[in-house]
Amino acid sequence: MKIFQQSSEFDYSWEEVSTSNWRKYGPWNEKTPHVIAVDTISRKVDPATGILRTERLITCKQSAPKWVNSILGGEEQSLVYETSYVDPANKKVTMCAMNITYADLLSVRETCVYQPASSAPNAKTNFIQRAEITAFCGGWQKIKNSIEQFTVERFQQNAQKGKEGFEMVLEMSRKAFAEQREMLRIQQESKILQQAAI
Amino acid sequence: MSASLASECNEVKERYDNCFLKWYSEKFLRGTATSDECEPLFKQYEQCLSKALKARGIDSMLKEARDDNRENDAEHMRPKR
Numbered sequence: 502m503k504i505f506q507q508s509s510e511f512d513y514s515w516e517e518v519s520t521s522n523w524r525k526y527g528p529w530n531e532k533t534p535h536v537i538a539v540d541t542i543s544r545k546v547d548p549a550t551g552i553l554r555t556e557r558l559i560t561c562k563q564s565a566p567k568w569v570n571s572i573l574g575g576e577e578q579s580l581v582y583e584t585s586y587v588d589p590a591n592k593k594v595t596m597c598a599m600n601i602t603y604a605d606l607l608s609v610r611e612t613c614v615y616q617p618a619s620s621a622p623n624a625k626t627n628f629i630q631r632a633e634i635t636a637f638c639g640g641w642q643k644i645k646n647s648i649e650q651f652t653v654e655r656f657q658q659n660a661q662k663g664k665e666g667f668e669m670v671l672e673m674s675r676k677a678f679a680e681q682r683e684m685l686r687i688q689q690e691s692k693i694l695q696q697a698a699i
Numbered sequence: 700m701s702a703s704l705a706s707e708c709n710e711v712k713e714r715y716d717n718c719f720l721k722w723y724s725e726k727f728l729r730g731t732a733t734s735d736e737c738e739p740l741f742k743q744y745e746q747c748l749s750k751a752l753k754a755r756g757i758d759s760m761l762k763e764a765r766d767d768n769r770e771n772d773a774e775h776m777r778p779k780r
Contacts, residue, residue, distance in 0.1 A: 520724045526701045539701035550778045560704045582764035586775040589728055597771040601760045
């Protein structure tokens with residue numbers, strides 16, 4: 502088994518991060534073209550805890566090198582199953598993801614947690630990402646090791662791109678919300694002006 | 700928002716996603732959500748998507764993934780304190 506782990510901070514409030522998180526793989530993110538589609542398959546607020554539970558299916562373009570494909574089989578797309586839990590009372594987002602494609606040969610399990618940063622709980626958000634990668638493909642330990650090593654390296658590259666792309670989404674999102682507020686303000690002012698004129 | 704894996708569902712997915720995002724940021728996070736007003740749109744989207752998942756054999760793979768995910772549910776759906 503190989504483990505990938507990183508933590509970092511976003512200069513955005515938890516509310517902004519948790520909202521933008523839903524559009525992380527949208528058109529504002531130019532860094533993750535390998536993510537082709539994101540589908541929501543179920544969503545429910547648990548009445549007992551107030552936690553929003555969402556299941557999503559993430560479709561990625563496969564771009565493994567030939568030697569990996571020759572071992573795992575050459576699927577064109579790979580699917581990821583993700584369950585997320587948003588606890589608004591405790592301001593915590595937890596996302597758990599696992600691979601569906603090649604699940605008999607390889608297990609990639611990722612957990613991400615977003616929480617307000619203790620240094621500036623209203624302005625910054627702490628992000629923790631951890632993934633465990635285990636290859637099951639029978640035969641030599643050497644092959645398992647190479648597959649795990651390749652996967653953890655690829656995971657690391659994608660995690661970096663994912664973070665950069667998410668920064669883009671956060672920035673665009675803040676702009677869009679500011680514009681929306683400005684529009685509302687202008688509309689309201691013009692109403693006041695109109696009424697004043699009457 | 701992102702596309703659907705089934706392009707025929709893109710339109711209804713977009714309507715649902717927009718509805719959800721508005722509900723999430725304006726109601727859910729502020730603790731004022733009383734019901735899920737996007738439910739009717741979700742039902743339409745789900746209907747479209749489930750056909751595609753079945754046709755591609757993804758529904759059975761999903762079932763396995765769900766079974767594997769039970770531990771996460773138990774851990775993260777637990778009431779706090």
